[in-house]
Amino acid sequence: MTEAATTLGPPSAPTPFAFSEASWTRIRKLLTRYPQQQAALLPVLWVAQEQVDADASRPRQLTADVIKAVADALGLAPAYVWGVATFYTMYFTQPVGKHLVEVCTSVACCLVGGEEIYQRLCQRVGIDPASGGTSADGRFTVRRAECLAACGYAPMLQLDNGAFHENLTEEKLDALIDSLREATA
Numbered sequence: 001m002t003e004a005a006t007t008l009g010p011p012s013a014p015t016p017f018a019f020s021e022a023s024w025t026r027i028r029k030l031l032t033r034y035p036q037q038q039a040a041l042l043p044v045l046w047v048a049q050e051q052v053d054a055d056a057s058r059p060r061q062l063t064a065d066v067i068k069a070v071a072d073a074l075g076l077a078p079a080y081v082w083g084v085a086t087f088y089t090m091y092f093t094q095p096v097g098k099h100l101v102e103v104c105t106s107v108a109c110c111l112v113g114g115e116e117i118y119q120r121l122c123q124r125v126g127i128d129p130a131s132g133g134t135s136a137d138g139r140f141t142v143r144r145a146e147c148l149a150a151c152g153y154a155p156m157l158q159l160d161n162g163a164f165h166e167n168l169t170e171e172k173l174d175a176l177i178d179s180l181r182e183a184t185a
């Protein structure tokens with residue numbers, strides 16, 4: 001690993017990241033869709049994150065070795081890759097627990113209880129609402145989100161970069177937390 005790579009992002013995992021053959025297959029296919037390799041950076045970062053997510057031995061995070069692998073795959077500088085990854089909230093540049101819960105606290109959601117939903121979620125999973133973060137048991141990472149374009153269904157949250165949970169009430173939120181806890185018990 002180059003010196004530059006070790007200064008970008010969180011420390012590498014004990015076993016340096018390398019793309020699997022399945023990931024390389026996906027990357028090669030992605031590269032056929034873009035005129036320049038650099039243009040495939042976002043989807044290749046996604047491939048890397050999905051491989052990290054599928055490996056229980058690794059932290060759920062784009063560590064420096066992952067950033068380096070992505071940079072090498074596309075012929076880019078690790079600093080460039082890190083700069084792009086940290087711009088987008090869907091990439092795990094900070095440690096993430098088993099479930100990432102992002103509560104919209106922008107205006108439309110806050111007007112109908114979004115802040116209360118965020119506060120209750122933090123209280124239920126034991127996270128300081130002032131900072132957000134990851135619960136002590138590693139099950140939940142909670143953070144505020146800017147408008148997620150579901151204002152008509154406010155208040156809402158996004159779970160694990162995927163499903164929207166909309167028209168939330170405290171009861172719906174409690175049921176969601178309980179189901180997630182049961183699933184990871």
Ligand code: FES
Nearest residue numbers: 104109147150151
């Ligand atoms: S303000 Fe919450 S989805 Fe738009």
